[in-house]
Amino acid sequence: MFHRLRQALAAGGKSNPTAGSYSASAADKSARRYIIVFKPHVTQEQIEDYISSVQKQGGTVTHRYDIIKGFAANLGPEALSNLQSLQGNIVESIGEC
Template sequence: MPTYMIKLKPTATDDDIKAVKDKAVSNGGTITHEYKLIKGFAVEMPEQVTSMSFVEEHPHVEHVELDQTIKI
């Protein structure tokens, strides 16, 4: 299952973060990590989820990125 990193805007409140997490979980996701240095979290999504627009469209989400290995 693919994992996505969700970064929220610095102005996002705890309630905003919870709302985004709840949206991801209600779409079949599992929260795998909560970041402490930035407002954000990692979520593992089922293979059949082909779009993260339900999270990307949230007004407090700054960035959504597929977690992947980068080779140099």
């Protein structure tokens, strides 16, 4: 999956950085950076809802991708666990970067 992301970005795909969000939440120093890729049927509105949920759990979104349905974020254990529970139906892959 991440090979496909690299190819898409190299071919001119866009990665939209989210301003001022490149460090883990001060409250959660255990946060790590992940790329979350959603299944093709997931709508942009649903992705925005998941982004909002991640932010409410202390996560920080660093990039939103428009070639693939996904985003990069600094996630603490709770936010990561919640996204992992969606793998299979909603989330295609979660990779640490």
